[in-house]
Amino acid sequence: MRFFHHQQQSRRRTVRLVVFYVLALIGTVAITSAGLGSLPFLFGAKVQHSLWWYYLPPALFVCVLTIGLSLHRLRELRRGGEAIAKRLGGKALQLANATFAERRLLNVVAETALSAGLPATPVYLLRRDGSINAFAAGMSPRSAVIGVTQGAINLLTRDELQAIVAHEFSHIRNGDMRLNCYLAAWLHGLQGIASSGRYFLYGRDNEHYLEYRRRKNVDNHPFDNGVEIIMQTLPLQALGALLIALGSVGSVFALWLQAAVCREREFMADASAVQLTRQTAPLIEALRKSARTTSCRLSSPEAPNTPT
Structure with missing residues (x-):
């Protein structure tokens, strides 16, 4: 590799x-x-x-x-990443009232943040978006958030979900936003x-x-x-x-x-x-699944045209 x-x-x-x-x-x-x-x-x-x-x-x-x-x-x-995530229709996830799939996502985000050497970021779920997608928003690691679509947590395995979350943390670490x-x-x-x-x-x-x-x-x-x-x-x-x-x-x-x-x-x-x-392999398979969905872009009309 x-x-x-x-x-x-x-x-x-x-x-x-x-x-x-x-x-x-x-x-x-x-x-x-x-x-x-x-x-x-x-x-x-x-x-x-x-x-x-x-x-x-x-x-x-x-x-x-x-x-x-x-x-x-x-x-x-x-504006902070939270404002952007809310504008895209995201809802903040809390461990106390999360479902099994949502807790799995929160655990994956916490593990990946530790691996990347970054502070834990808030997680937003786009419940109405059935596509497989994720995004990072915010101008700095301290103001950044991770957003994931409902389709991603429903259709991806844990390893595949971790791969796309790691992809978004890479954007944060590299200053891409x-x-x-x-x-x-x-x-x-x-x-x-x-x-x-x-x-x-x-x-x-x-x-x-x-x-x-x-x-x-x-x-x-x-x-x-x-x-x-x-x-x-x-x-x-x-x-x-x-x-x-x-x-x-x-x-x-x-x-x-x-x-x-x-x-x-x-x-x-x-x-x-x-x-x-x-x-x-998990990243490749996640990309393949994303390509097979109806849309590879976020369904929100506020979503940017650039890749996430």
Whole structure:
């Protein structure tokens, strides 16, 4: 069992993918800013000021938009694992009033936590979910929880249940939830570029917005003059179409890289699970049973699209 070798390979691939992900974000922001700054000249605008007046306001707009939306999304995702588990429909298990199958799950979680060298985590059961699945939620080991579906405790043997629980503890130990939260937050900020383009393309209050800025004496701010020049010299439809095109392409590329990162972390969690349990057959059989169920994803509408 070469689980250490597989873990090291997965770490190296993850680092490369995260670097590409960050470069995709920076590249999309830079290209969008340059495109917005160049639009007035494509529509025949004459250079009346320094080029900074044309390129700096769009760059600030795109940066503030993406960073602001990313921080807002990260704040939502940083809630404790218990809040996320409850949002997915999970109910906390207590040993005092647990059934035989639920006590078996609690014992497996306690044993695996001890083997992983992690504190015991609360366990949430998704009673209405008949698929075979589990998840770990929380930004740190202290705030993490383990969630397991009803289908998993009904259809898996004890060894198979321990294998998928070890897989989730591997996510906790490797910091995968924190990484996923940051990737999702950055992607949300990037998607805001295309969303703002839809506002410019389809919004009904654009003329009122520009009139409001004129009444507020935009020349009072050093960058407002450049923004006003851009808004007056090009059609808002062209501005919206450009934002949608560049934002969508960047978002699709970043989403593909995010999926690749998550896939690598899943491989790494599998290798770590084998390290914790010292068994490969139960994990393989649990994955086979999961693939044979109607769905391999959590049935809750709040469930993420990324693997768990």
